[in-house]
Amino acid sequence: MIWKYIASLALMLPFTAPAYADGSYGKLGTLPHGEYICSIPGDAAAAAWIALPGKNFTIDNASTYHTEAGSGTYLMTGSNIVFTRGPMNGMRFQKTGSQTLRWIDNKGNLSRVRCIRRAGSL
Template identity: 40%
Template sequence: MKTLPSLFLTCGLCIAAAAPVAASPISALERGRYVCETPGDAAGPAGRHEPDKDFRILGASRYVSDEGSGTYLRTGKKVIFTSGPRRGETYETQRSNRFLRQLDNEGRATRLRCIYHGR
């Protein structure tokens, strides 16, 4: 009879070991307005505003922009717009959770950056 409890214990450990674990924790961005820009140059302003890329983060992993609204998923440092007009766009948090850098299809940083500007 001693083998039956140890068998259950062994099976329980196997199931626990096989359970999927998220690679990064799911979280949300700071609610409010994000203003997007590309870097400027020494002869002009530090950044060039890209108003068509601006967006606002709402509650429940939702965003809204001039083109419409949708949802996003944030896991660790990555932010992926999963529905709406920005579907497929990917960003990575930089320096703080209030500074995002857009990534290209290969996962490399582009020149576009979006900075939190409050509610």
């Protein structure tokens, strides 16, 4: 009887591995608190970065955020962030620096949009 139990556990082991074996997901975490300003690259003849009004957000305590349109929650695993409730629901970002996020488009590619935590934030 015990051998059947051990055999069934051995069969289940391959299914307990992380869903993303490439290491793209990791430990749960939270973003540094403060205001994040979102922009796209400009060009050499004008501004280096072009602000995206209405796209900024503020990370509050725990895993919450707020925008001009309301508040919600996000989930951070490793360097990946997905907004799970609120006005940014479904948006995904990748943390590319200690204060920098890059938006991930619908095809799963890093877009040109970056969000930088404003200096002097909480």
